[in-house]
Amino acid sequence: MFNPPNAQSFFETVWDIVLQIPVGKVSSYGQIASMIPPDADMAPTQLRRLAPRWVGTALRKTPRGKSIPWHRVINSRGAISFPAGSAQAEDQRRLLEMEGVRFDASGKVNFARVGWNGPPEAYLRRHSLLPPRPLN
DNA sequence: CGTTTGACTACGC
DNA sequence: CGCGTAGCCAAAC
Numbered sequence: 372m373f374n375p376p377n378a379q380s381f382f383e384t385v386w387d388i389v390l391q392i393p394v395g396k397v398s399s400y401g402q403i404a405s406m407i408p409p410d411a412d413m414a415p416t417q418l419r420r421l422a423p424r425w426v427g428t429a430l431r432k433t434p435r436g437k438s439i440p441w442h443r444v445i446n447s448r449g450a451i452s453f454p455a456g457s458a459q460a461e462d463q464r465r466l467l468e469m470e471g472v473r474f475d476a477s478g479k480v481n482f483a484r485v486g487w488n489g490p491p492e493a494y495l496r497r498h499s500l501l502p503p504r505p506l507n
Numbered sequence: 508c509g510t511t512t513g514a515c516t517a518c519g520c
Numbered sequence: 521c522g523c524g525t526a527g528c529c530a531a532a533c
Binding site: 421424425428431432477 | 521527528529530531
């Protein structure tokens with residue numbers, strides 16, 4: 372995925388991107404991964420199916436002091452990825468609902484309404500990022 | 508050190 | 521639609 376020397380910068384890139392998600396909008400692990408240019412030696416299968424896990428890993432290591440809106444990142448199905456009923460899942464849902472994000476009966480959000488389309492073009496250029504893959 | 512785990516996702520039943 | 525699994529990697533134990 373990302374080589375050890377790049378791990379830290381990969382994490383920081385993830386945090387920077389998450390910082391751009393506006394209040395009331397959500398992104399997905401995969402969508403964020405899609406914005407980060409892959410290492411040259413990265414296999415296509417790794418890029419498509421494994422990268423999102425490292426976004427999750429990066430989020431788990433989110434620094435407390437930077438007030439990064441970690442709760443605005445959910446999975447590709449539009450649901451919270453923490454185990455249902457866990458304290459973490461409840462926290463995330465509460466934070467999102469506080470911002471006006473609604474969940475349906477099956478615990479999913481409507482990407483058409485609250486999905487993020489990625490940062491402005493200028494931001495992508497400035498940080499050498501790729502255009503994000505659209506959310507389902 | 509060797510094992511287990513994981514804030515994922517696409518795909519096949 | 522729901523559920524299981526491969527992917528084959530780093531962190532966390």
